[in-house]
Structure formats: structure tokens, C-alpha cells
Amino acid sequence: MSNEYHAREIEPKWQKQWEQDGIYHAARELPTAKNEAPPRHKRGGIAESAEAIRSAKADKKFYGLIEFPYPSGEGLHVGHPRSYTAIDIVTRKQRMQGKNVLYPMGWDAFGLPTENFAIKHKIKPQDATRKNIANFTRQLKSLGLGFDWSREINTTDPAYYKWTQWMFLQFFKHDLAYKAKTLINWCPSCKIGLANEEAQGGICERCGGTVEKREKEQWMIAITKYADRLLSDLDTVDYLDKIKTQQINWIGKSQGATIDFKIKPTHYSLPTTHSNPIRVFTTRPDTLFGATFLVVSPELAKTWMDAGWKAPRAVSAYIKSALKRTEEDRATTDKEKTGVASGIEAVNPATGKPIPIWIADYVLAGYGTGAIMAVPAHDERDFAFAKKFKLPIVQVVSSPENSSKMTAAFTSEGVNINSDFLDGLATPEAKEKMISWLQKEKHGEPAVTYKLRDWVFSRQRYWGEPIPIINCAKCGYVPVPEKDLPVKLPEVKAYEPTDTGESPLAAIKSWVEVKCPKCGAKAKRETDTMPNWAGSSWYFLRYCDPQNDQTFAAPEKLKYWMPVDLYNGGMEHTTLHLLYSRFWYKFLWDIGAIPKECGAEPYRMRRSHGLILGGGGVKMSKSKGNVINPDDVVAEYGADVFRVYEMFIGPFDQDAPWDTHGIEGVKRFLEKVWRLFSNFHLPSSTFHLPNATETLLHQTIKKVGEDIDSLNFNTAVSALMILANALAESGAEKISRDTAEIFLKLLAPFAPHITEELWRGLGHKETIHLSEWPKFNPKKITAATFELVIQVNGKVRDRISVPSGISAKEAERQALASEKVQGFLAGKKPQKIIYVPGRLVSISV
RNA sequence: GCCCGGGUGGUGGAACUGGUAUACACGCAUGACUUAAAAUCAUGUGCCACACGGCAUGCGGGUUCGAUUCCCGCCCCGGGCACCA
DSSP, rough: OSSOOOOOOOOHHHHHHHHHTEEEEEEEOOOOOTSOOOOSTTTTTTOOOHHHHHHHHHEEEEEEEEOOOOOOOTOOOHHHHHHHHHHHHHHHHHHTTTEEOOOOOEEEEOOOHHHHHHHHTTTHHHHHHHHHHHHHHHHHHHOOOOOOGGGGGEEHHHHHHHHHHHHHHHHHTOOOOOEEEEEEEEEEETTEEGGGGGSSSOOOTTTTBBBBEEEEEEEEGGGGGHHHHHHHGGSSEEEOHHHHHHHHHHHEEEEEEEEEEEGGGGGGSSHHHHSSSEEEEESSGGGGOOOOEEEOOOOHHHHHHHOOOOOOHHHHHHHHHHHHHHHHHHSSSSSOOOOOEEEEEEOOOOTTEEEEEHHHHHHHSSSSTTTEEEEEEGGGHHHHHHHHHOHHHHHHOSSSSOSSSSSOOOOOEEEOSOOOTTTOOHHHHHHHHHHHHHHHTTTTEEEEOOSSSOOEEHHHHHSSSOOEEETTTEEEEEEEOGOOOOOOOOOOHHHOTTTTTTGGGGGOHHHHEEEOOTTTOOEEOOOOOOOOTTGSSSHHHTTSSSTTTTSOOOOHHHHHSSSSEEEEGGGGGGGHHHHHHHHHHHHHTTTTSOOOOOOOOBBBBEEOOOOOOOOOOOOOOOOTTTTOOOHHHHHHOOHHHHHHHHHHOOOOOOOOEETTTTHHHHHHHHEEEEHTTTTTTOTTTOOOOOOHHHHHHHHHHHHHHHHHHHHHHHHHHHHHHHHHHHHHHGGGGOOOOOHHHHHHHHHHTTTTHHHHHHHHHHTSSSSSSOOOOOOOGGGGSSSEEEEEEEEEEEEEEEEEEEEEEEHHHHHHHHHHHOHHHHHTTTOOOOSSEEETTTEEEEEEO
16 A cells, blocks of 8 residues: 555545445435345445334434535536535445435536526537536535435426426415416516515525516415414424524514594595505504504505505605615615605594504505505604604603603503503503404404415426416316426527516417416416426425326325434525425325325434635635635545645534635644554554553544534534544554554545545455444543543643543542642642532632 | 614634633644744633733623623624505
């Protein structure tokens, strides 16, 4: 074996060998006579019989998942391997512990960048995708990641999107997919409609441009019907807290009541169906006595006008201008509130008094009922509005200061005043009493609202799954019969987006014009395509059974593999992909497409990785010229150094800057490992590891194992470095074969190539990656002696070596006997002595 | 504004459940090897001080024998949401 470590020679060799041996293939879930023989290795939880697997399922399988990448033209970013390597390490350890591991990979390949790239270079998106996937595959394979490539999937493959379309039809059949004319987020530069999630803050997530509102007929999916379960089921899964919090906030559940306000009889110029009574939503029904005016959104007021309300000219002008303002405009220029009095009055059901109705754009059309009761004394926005337009302010909850002249709204809870039958009640009781009064008097109902909106599911672009619906003049929206799926994307010459808001597919007559499957009359295909979140909403199910052409995945395979045991991905997908796919899964589970045994949630555990930043802690970008290309790193240092460095770089869930010097340290570490274990010779039996090193060895087995399980990779690498340093210090010739093998096994998940090479050098015929994960001896993790710290008045004054089993009495005696300690006691008598076993003695005088 | 994170040497970072702050690595310095350099190895490296010792985990308080860790009040950085009634 060479004296020097040459990553470039050994890495491709083993990658080829592993692929040939199929060591990363998940074993068959339910072997039958027809199935090919299981892979030839013995370990790895190979299925012996269907029964054995079924009974052992709970602790025998491990499904590790990373977010499958979008194969962009830029190739792999150094951020991708951080996540992939981390879960690679976890799954490798699981495999060595005897689990049947599924760690698959695929491609989320529909999407705008590819389409734009194809348009620019006048090639087909299909070809660009094929090329990008080939490049990504080469890069991933060069990193020695243990993916089961036999299960590779691709969302743009008709055999895959056939099922995406099938699932859409299930949504349609269960009335969860519907078409609605709504104001949508329209990005004028991308020429595409966006979901709310993609247009946060009025900014297009793709191009960063300003989003406009446009009215358009869109396919929508009623994710809001699942809002409550998406919220409450978070209690049943193990997600990072910040992920749960973000989802909870995004779903935004509010409990309160709807209250109906009748229009004052003198104002029946208002069309009755729309506006009488006016229904509002509030979380503070207890403040109803303080509601001094109503405010409706311009959008709602517009529907009144459309229905025939003859609004004063100033009012219609305000509505017109408010509706023109973009979302962003409305959000950022919020310093000064605008609004207009409608000239109409309603009656406060609690006080019986007339209150004016205002129209203002600080009330949102899409939340609650689009109208509010304004309680200026107890709501900041209403307060600002009332001040500006000199509207009455009536305090109904007493504040601690209880000033007669309020300078700000008092929004906390308190005790009711000026509220008739609510007077003297604390807020929670007042709420309850008011709600029951409203119900009794038929003025209102308890109600819950969510910030979550239905999912805008249409995209007016070419490179996506066609929505499998046919529009017939007579029958309406007719689903494409299942036997005709997939509705394949036609090959087109031009797929440039149009400014008309129609998909490029609309221009292909031969494709669009079809017969209605129901009545046979002339009809038209839906030309919108699905968003790129569609294919990724269920890909983890397809991995369980990727070749199946009868169904998206056989129930018994889903039963075996689901749920995903560990799912890692970026924080940026928390309110998008992660929420969508939970919803999608729940729906399929509800309709019985997924077996009940799989559980109501797709992911048992969800973790997130931090970003890899450029030097100085700024984001990597082409324009800054600080982009690190994984290919260059692999060429210079090899895959193992790259992997170990990315794990050592810092806490996995935090951002970390790439340090071109830092990687040198990891390189030195692996070179040290090579020097220790290459040219390995069996030590003479007279040599033994020093006791301290033996202890360290067992501590390291414990530490590395626990750290991998808890995703603390940086400290696991550190522990391995400490052990390597200790072994180097005691001398390579004193290392026993057992010790060498344990060390290599612990390092194997991190650095699979170098450890395989050294392992085989020890004479092994089988791969290290299916060898057995080492166990530590609990008796050996405690050292024979420890350093007892002695504190006087909280300050460390001495350290002495004492035996591990030392008694409290003896420890205190030795502590007091210390010369240094005596010096600090200066003859005074100790008042208090505390002994912390195995740590310290604290003396106070 | 609200909700999450985070703030520790020159740098990335470590520290169990309140118990030796600064592990591991980078960088730097000195030395060995070399004609020289690189690589490697060895030693040192929080700050102040010759030393005894003192001071240090964003800032100010508190609890405790003992606080990076717990409590109260602030400051700064990153992320999410944002007129959500």
C-alpha cells in the first residue's frame, strides 16, 4: 500500500466497486419467488421472508430522505452536499446497525429556469433537463454518496407525472380542486401567476420583481380545508421547533366570532343580498360595546357597486384607486391610513346605536369576512384611523393607567367597563358571555379563521405537468379519463410565455381541440400547467415503488417504508413544499390511496441545515465571485476531505462560511489516518494501549454514535480527531487490530473511500460499509482517576488527581489538605463544603 | 411592530441536567529536518502582569458555594411574518 494518501486514485475505484456490488440497494420489502435474489452481502437487513419483515418492521427499516434537487444548468452548489452527506452518514450508520435502509435520489425537474434557459438557447427543455441531470449525477457520484440509484425518479418523466395528474383528478373528484376567478399574484417579468407562498411581501420569489394583482380564472386547491389538521398534527411529529413555529404562524389560526351588523333602515339603497347585514370577524367580541364604526375593504365595497349600489362619487373614486394599488404598495406605504366614509350607517347590535360605515384599504379582502368592526380604544390600527378621521373612541376594557384621554390603544386583556352586562368581567369570561349572547340573539356565531389561503395551482407556462381537464361547453370541466393518462406535454416549436396570461400550450390547436369524454362534443383542453410544487408533493411515496405502472406505489410497499424516518431540507421550504406535501399526503391518506397503517403524517422527523456561505459570511453568488465549485474541491482534495470538512465546518443547523484554510486541517487529519493504518502490521502481543487511550476509545464510540444520531456532526469529527491524535501519540505500532478496525468503522460513514481502502488493507474481503457498527463497553468509559477541582469561594485554587470511586469524605479531606487551598483559607474555618461527585469540591469561608 | 434563532480568543467553533470556560481545527510564533523552500514533526498561543495574581462568554442587574447555562431590563446581528382585526 502506498505510503501516501492519494484520494484521486482510490475514490473512483471504490465508487465503481460499490455500484457493481449494489451495496446501497434497499433490500426487497416483500420478496416473492419472482423477485431477483437479494444482494449477496449478508448484513443490511436483507429480507428473508415477508413475515420476518412485517414483524420486525418497526426497528428494521430506515427511510432517510433529502429534498431531491432541481437539476439546474449551474450544477451542484457546495450547499447541496451538506445535506446529502449528513443524511448519508446517518443512513450508513443505520445500515451498519443492521437496518434495511432506503436512501433514494431523484430529480425535481419541472420549472422556470430550465424553460427560460431553453428559450434563450433555442433548445428543448427536455434536452436541457437530460443534460443537467447527467451532470448532477456525475457530480453526486463523485462524492461517494450512498444513494440507491436503482430507485431514481424524475418528475418530468411521463411515467411519473401520470400519477401527479391522477392525484390532481382525485382532488377534483373530491371537490378540493376548483376553478375560481380571483385576484392572483402576477409577475409581469416572469409572465406567470404565483401562489401566495411564492409572492411573499409582494415580491416575486423567482426574479425579485414586484408582483401585480390580476384577475384571472385559476385552478385552486382547497388546502384551507386541512388547515386545522395541518396545525394540530404537528404535535405528533418530531420537527425542529423553528419549523413548527413557522408553520403554525403561516397557518395563522385565530379564534373569535362573526358578528352581523344590520344596515340602518334609512339606507336601503344598498343591495340587500350582498350587504345586509354586514358580517365581520373579530377575535375580541368582548369589545363589541366599543365598536364605534365599521370598515369594509375596497374589494368588498366594489362588489356592492357591481350589484348596483350607487355610491357617492368620492367613494367610487377611492375604491378605484385603492384597487389599483399593488400589494407591495399597500403594505409599505402604511404609515398614513387612507379611507372614505360610505355615507351609510349600521347598527351596533350591543348598543343599538347607529355607527358609520367606512371603506379603507387597511382592511384586507382575503382575510375573515373582508369587513371589520372597529374598536379604536383597543386596536392600534382602528385607533390610528379614528384619530385621523376624528371618529369616536369608547374605552370598554379598563387599562392599569385608566386615563380618560387615551394616547394609544390598549390591546391587552383586562376587565370590562362601559359594557352593560359585561361590566366587571375579565376578558376571557367577557368573550364567552358575549358569544353566547350573540348566539341567543342571533347576532353572531363563534368562528375560527386562518391566514392560510387556498393554493393557486395554475401556471401559464409550458414546462410543467398539463392539468388533465377538458372544458366542454355543455358538461363543464370534465376530467380526462384515467385510461388516457398521462396527458403528455406536446413537443412544440415555440413555448415562449405570452403576455395574454395564457399558457403557450393554448397555441397548439391539434393538442387543445379534443372531444368531450362525456358527451363527445367539441371541447378544449385545459392549457394551464401545474406548479413545480406538484411533483415534489408526493415523490417520497414513489421512491417506495418507483417502477410500478399499475398504481403510484403498491400499498404493501408503502406500509413497509412509510413514514419517512428522517427528512432533511432547507428552511426556505417550510411554508411551501413541506406544508404542501403534508397536505397532499393527508389527502391521499384520507381517500384510502395510502394505507391507514402508514399514519397521518409523512415525515416522522424533520431537520434543517444551515447555508454554506462564502468567505466573510456573505451568500455565495456569481456576481461576488465567491462561488466554490464542488468539482474543484473534489479534484484538489478528494471527496472524503470535502465530506468531512462540510461536516466539521460548524453546527449542522447553522449557516457557516466556507474557509479555504479550514479544509487544510481536515486534509491533514485524513493524511494522519492514512499514516496510522496503511502498512498496518499486527503489534506484538506484549504491546497494549495505555489505559487512558482504551478509555478514550470507548468514549469515542459512544460520542460518535450519539452525535450522528443527533446530527452533531462537527463534534463527532472532533472526537475522531482527538482519538487519532491519541493513537498517533501512543505510537502506530501499539495499535491493536481491534482498535484499528473500530476507528475505521467510526470514520467510515464520514469518509467512505479512505476507510474502505484501509479496511481492505487489513485483509477484509467484504466492504466496511456493511460491517457491524462498534459497541462501547459501558465499564470502560470511566477512567480510573479524575482531576478533582478545588474551589475556594467559587474560584479554582487547585486540581488534584484522585481515584474515580472516591468518597465525599475522602475528597473533602484531600481538598482541605492541599497546600494551595490552605494558603487561601488563611487559617479561617470553612463554613460550607460541597462535593460534586466526579467533579469538584467547593469550599466557602 | 410581532415571532423564532444567535452574540464565547486573531478566525470557524466546544462546554452533560447550574460544576475545571476557550475542546477540536484554522491562523500565528519559535524550534527540528533542509543549501533553501514546501511538506512534516515538536513546543507555545484568551487578555493584563516580571511574578503573586487579576480580568474575561454582547451590556447592566439578580439568584447561587458556584452562571456561557436560570431570572429581570437593555443593545447588536441573522431569519420568518407583517394593517391577519
